[in-house]
Amino acid sequence: CLKVAELSILQRLAVNNKTASWVHAPGGDVRVYINELIGRTVYFLGDLDKRLTWISNKLIKKGDTVLDIGANVGIMSLLFSKNAGINGRVIAFEPHPRIYNDLDAAIKKNQTSNITAYQLGLGSVPGEFVLNVPHSNLGLGSLIRSSTENCDQYIVQVETLDKIIDDSKIKKIDFMKIDVEGFEYNVLKGA
Numbered sequence: 210c211l212k213v214a215e216l217s218i219l220q221r222l223a224v225n226n227k228t229a230s231w232v233h234a235p236g237g238d239v240r241v242y243i244n245e246l247i248g249r250t251v252y253f254l255g256d257l258d259k260r261l262t263w264i265s266n267k268l269i270k271k272g273d274t275v276l277d278i279g280a281n282v283g284i285m286s287l288l289f290s291k292n293a294g295i296n297g298r299v300i301a302f303e304p305h306p307r308i309y310n311d312l313d314a315a316i317k318k319n320q321t322s323n324i325t326a327y328q329l330g331l332g333s334v335p336g337e338f339v340l341n342v343p344h345s346n347l348g349l350g351s352l353i354r355s356s357t358e359n360c361d362q363y364i365v366q367v368e369t370l371d372k373i374i375d376d377s378k379i380k381k382i383d384f385m386k387i388d389v390e391g392f393e394y395n396v397l398k399g400a
Contacts, residue, residue, distance in 0.1 A: 227244050228242070229242055230243060230252060231318070234255065234256060234284045234287065234288070235255075235256055235284075235287075235288050235291075236283075236285070236287025236288030237288075237291070237315065238318050239251060239282045239287065239315045240311045240314050241311070242347075245344075245346055245347050245348075246345065246349075247282070247284075247348040248282075257284045257285070261285065261386070265288050265289060266288075268384055269289055269293055269384050270292070270383070271292075271296060271297060272293065272294065273293045273297045273298075273383035273384055274297065274298045274299075274379060274381060275289040275297065275300070275382075275383060275386075276300050276302075276385040276386070277299060277386050278370075278385065278386065278387040278396055279302065279303070279387060279388035279389040279390070280301035280303040280312055280326065281303060281308055281312070281388075282312055282315060283312040283315035283324075283326075285386060286301040286315075286316075287319055287321065287324075289384070289386075290321050290324050295322070295323060296323075297323055298325070299325070300324075300327070300379070302326075302327050302373075303329075304340055304352075304363075305350050305363060305365070306328065306363060306365075307347070308348075309326070309328040312326055325377070327373070330352055330365050330367040330368075330392070331367065331369065331373070331389070331395075331396045331399055332367040332368075332395040332396060333369065333395045333398035333399045334367075334399065335366075335369060337366060337367070338352045338365055338367050339352070339364060340362065340363045340364075340365045341361075342362070344359050344360070348390075351389075351390040351391055352365075352367070352389070352391075352392045353395075354391050370396060370399050371399060374400075
């Protein structure tokens with residue numbers, strides 16, 4: 210889906226549209242901005258990654274506990290929630306302040322009661338980190354890489370997954386998605 214959304218014609222259609230739009234994704238409604246890649250992908254194609262959607266539908270069962278690390282606007286968190294059902298649990302992590310607000314809005318709009326969202330990054334040690342976010346794709350925000358294009362920088366809180374698991378009294382994890390733009394190893398070191 211991302212490849213299609215990168216087509217120049219779709220980019221030209223969306224480049225000046227900086228307003229938020231609610232669109233339907235496989236798990237529910239999400240708020241996106243079509244002038245950036247992830248928003249444009251879901252807006253025009255209705256899904257972000259059909260392979261991940263298919264895998265999630267096959268592997269996540271009712272009652273599962275699922276982690277969505279790098280949740281973005283909640284596209285996958287909502288699908289995970291739907292698949293895990295009311296007796297399941299989804300714990301979502303998104304450090305970017307604006308994207309976290311969109312994630313929180315999607316959880317509320319879809320009246321999803323089994324998602325707990327944290328405005329945090331996860332890493333090998335707790336602390337404050339700089340999140341570099343390119344203007345064209347908010348989903349490429351990275352705690353370790355900087356972009357060659359114009360970026361916004363945010364100071365974000367990072368915690369270890371071990372601490373979150375202990376604090377949340379999580380007994381087992383059935384499925385985990387990690388999409389943190391090169392920081393995956395650090396997430397695993399903190400787990």
